[in-house]
Amino acid sequence: MINKSGLHPQGHAVLVLPYEPELSASRIVIPDSVRQGLSVLENRVIVIEVGPQAWDEEKVPRAVPGDAVFVTKHAGFVAAGADGLMYRLVNDRDIFCRINREAFEASKASAA
Numbered sequence: 359m360i361n362k363s364g365l366h367p368q369g370h371a372v373l374v375l376p377y378e379p380e381l382s383a384s385r386i387v388i389p390d391s392v393r394q395g396l397s398v399l400e401n402r403v404i405v406i407e408v409g410p411q412a413w414d415e416e417k418v419p420r421a422v423p424g425d426a427v428f429v430t431k432h433a434g435f436v437a438a439g440a441d442g443l444m445y446r447l448v449n450d451r452d453i454f455c456r457i458n459r460e461a462f463e464a465s466k467a468s469a470a
Contacts, residue, residue, distance in 0.1 A: 359423040361400060367409035370450045374403035374434075375443060377426050377457075401428050402457065403446065412450035420450070423463030426457040 367373045403419045413419045422426045434448035 359404075361407045361423075362441045362444050363395060363406065363443065364443055365411075365437060367407055367441055367447055369409050369411050371409040371447045372405060372421070372450055372453060372466050373413055374390040374427075374446050374448055375406055375417065376446075377402040377404045395460065401431055403429055403448075405453075406445065407426070407454075420453045421456060427453050428455040428457065429453050436459075 361373065363373065365373055403426070405423050405425045405427060407423055408419070408421070429446075429448050430452040433452035434446040436444055436446050439445050
């Protein structure tokens with residue numbers, strides 16, 4: 359995964375981008391200004407870059423760039439990237455679950 363944001367997490371920080379799988383199939387249009395305000399409430403995110411000390415005391419990292427994960431609600435700091443997207447910088451401890459995107463996509467396809 360290439361980080362085009364110009365934001366590089368330090369220490370235990372992790373740079374993430376909101377993951378909104380339902381919006382791709384939705385017919386409801388949500389204005390960007392509203393979506394940006396809601397991005398801090400979104401629990402599902404994609405890991406973009408991991409700080410050098412993230413999970414340094416754990417045997418296996420909780421996530422790597424490209425992983426879809428759940429983060430604690432209201433966690434982190436929202437910042438605009440150089441590419442115009444809204445990112446969040448969260449503490450490594452705020453990531454608590456990895457999401458298997460393929461399983462969710464297969465489940466949605468079989469239900470349709």
